[in-house]
Amino acid sequence: MFGKAINLLVEDLRAFHSLFALNNLTGRNTAMADLASRFETAAQDVKKLSKRPDNKTLLELYAYHKQAKNGDVSGKRPGFTNMVGRAKYDAWAKLKGTGNDGAMQSYIDLVERLLKN
16 A cells, blocks of 8 residues: 555656756746755655655655645545545645645655655
8 A cells, every 4th residue: 555655646746847847948947846856856765665654654745745746735625434535635734835845845854864764
């Protein structure tokens, strides 16, 4: 399940990164493109962790990634029978108002901490 979730995050990240690559071609957002590149690298590096992070950390990774890619949470909160979906939604909702740059940097920082442990 962890591998599948990471693969979905990486797919979303590739689409996200392509938007920054397009902006970089026009000479804009060079710093953002660098941040997006570091973000993509972190998304690849998270797959190399020697041990699976705990659920709280997985939710943080998920939330930072979603906030960076999609902005503030949208849609209905899943019902009480969908505990995993509800936990993901709640983790993402806690980041409401966080800009995508801040979410990307937080994701990068978290992955770097995980790789050091």
